[in-house]
């Protein structure tokens with residue numbers, strides 16, 4: 001059987017008191033949507049190194065103590081590539097939030113996360129992430145706005 005190609009991506013969230021830092025994506029995949037910060041893992045780096053790098057590039061903060069909370073596979077009808085997204089969270093950071101070419105960052109209260117302007121899967125797994133619960137999930141999309149099927153489960157631990 002042919003091997004399904006997976007593209008490994010990071011997605012990191014920074015918490016401060018009752019707030020979470022989100023960014024509005026200004027270009028590329030998911031343009032216009034609010035999300036955490038992240039992107040592709042380079043060949044010479046670990047997934048968590050990539051997560052730290054992407055946060056710095058996209059919002060200017062240097063994060064430490066990233067905790068991996070979730071791994072989500074996204075499949076799109078008609079596309080053989082699976083997006084394998086590693087979700088991280090931290091409360092530890094230094095620096096100032098700065099807008100980048102890719103992201104326009106803004107702090108949101110965790111109870112005021114703008115799900116209507118985000119990926120459709122986010123309301124399903126944000127509750128786990130916001131509660132610091134570890135989870136695995138899968139979403140099958142038709143286009144970028146419709147989820148055809150999905151599952152999500154809380155897990156004891158996640159592979160690094």
Ligand SMILES: Nc1[nH]c(=O)nc2c1ncn2[C@H]1C[C@H](O)[C@@H](COP(=O)(O)OP(=O)(O)OP(=O)(O)O)O1
Nearest residue numbers: 009010011027028029037038039040085119121122
């Ligand atoms: N369905 C989904 N729900 C979600 O919450 N985040 C998703 C998602 N699908 C992808 N992402 C995240 C993962 C990653 O952080 C980001 C996409 O990665 P990139 O920013 O690297 O993509 P781009 O194609 O814009 O990359 P470049 O053109 O190389 O900048 O979107």
